[in-house]
Amino acid sequence: MAQQFSGLPIKSLIAAPLKAAADANGMMARTQTQFMLSTCFEKGSSDTDPLKPIMITFTVTRSIIKSDGTPATPPTAEVTFTLPLLTIIPLNSLAVDNVTVNFEMEVKSSTSTDNETSSEQETAAKADITAKYNAGLFSVEVHGSVSHNSKTTSSEKQHYEASNQAKYEINVHAGQLPLPKGVTTIIDAFTKNIDPIMLKPDGTTPPPP
């Protein structure tokens, strides 16, 4: 039975889906990069100009409350802030994060032999005997018969069953993976754009973080 498993390309069965998943991740990463550069950035007038992030504007509504806790007049104030488009695209959701390879093989064989012998005799031999004797006034008559049956039956059954089953199942799940540190740093830097700039006491602005 071990021979049934010796010829299996186990390495290929396991490595091939993992390599395919890695290739898919690489392809998705390249596609995401192209998407990020083409959709979330705009080119300058010349090829040497750096890419500029596309900014979108949000309106912030803030409540205004008096010191006694009652709503002021007007009760809300609206301000706007700009945010890079890149920061609201959930780019880190595109990746294969789980690959499961299930290989199940079943080798089953069975042999059975049935012998059946029966004997029955039935011989169809039959004889009739008749004898008659006359002695004056008396007469004697004798009748007799003999029969014999014979019959022989023999049967033999052999049964052999073998089955090979193989099941190869690959589960691939695309889920959320963390962004590379570099992209996270860029997004963090952009996100800080929405923080207010605090003036120094002398009226100058501090250097950007």
Next chain:
Amino acid sequence: MNIQTQIPCPDCGTPIPVDGAMLLTGTRFSCPNPQCHCAIALNSNDRQVVANAFEQFSYLRERAQHMASGH
């Protein structure tokens, strides 16, 4: 198009969960921080830019899912 994203609150920094489709309709999203009373909404002038980006991202995500399922 079902895009869920987060935007940091400009006041307290708490991530505000944002639904992509609702964002494009001009819906205001309130900060989940109970101490913060901020609400943000996308400016109407930029809705088309964001809509295009979401559409391309949805297409990209669909391709990734097809790739993952082996089709």
